Amino acid sequence: MLELLPRAVSLPAVVGRMEATGIELINPQHLVKWNMDKCYLSHLAAGGTIVPEFVVVRRGQPFNANEVLEDRGWSMGVVKPTVSAWASETVRLTGQMRGLRIELDVAC
Numbered sequence: 001m002l003e004l005l006p007r008a009v010s011l012p013a014v015v016g017r018m019e020a021t022g023i024e025l026i027n028p029q030h031l032v033k034w035n036m037d038k039c040y041l042s043h044l045a046a047g048g049t050i051v052p053e054f055v056v057v058r059r060g061q062p063f064n065a066n067e068v069l070e071d072r073g074w075s076m077g078v079v080k081p082t083v084s085a086w087a088s089e090t091v092r093l094t095g096q097m098r099g100l101r102i103e104l105d106v107a108c
Contacts, residue, residue, distance in 0.1 A: 011036055011083075038082045056082075065093045 012033050019029050027035075034040055045051050053072065057063045057079075069077055080090040 036083055038080070069093060 015025065015029050015032050018025065025032060039056075041051050041054060042056060053074075055068055055072070055077075065077070065079070069075070075094070077093040078090060079093060080087070
């Protein structure tokens with residue numbers, strides 16, 4: 001399936017084609033699509049579900065990885081797009097990454 005996903009944004013189309021051709025998914029199509037966009041974590045947290053600590057950084061919002069790590073008391077963190085597959089464009093952060101610039105594209 002990897003070759004079908006040059007970009008994570010094509011995943012809804014791939015899931016739709018799989019169902020249309022009779023390929024069964026373990027989870028329903030609507031759930032797979034909902035889970036693709038990590039904004040669902042905000043919805044779960046708002047409803048009282050315990051989720052790992054996270055920070056959503058919106059496009060254009062100033063982001064200093066070291067400040068976020070320090071403010072939260074984290075020794076490390078992960079920056080990832082809200083929609084991605086197989087850790088695409090995912091960066092592991094540590095306090096040693098001074099001056100790291102990350103371009104974010106977040107919609108939630």
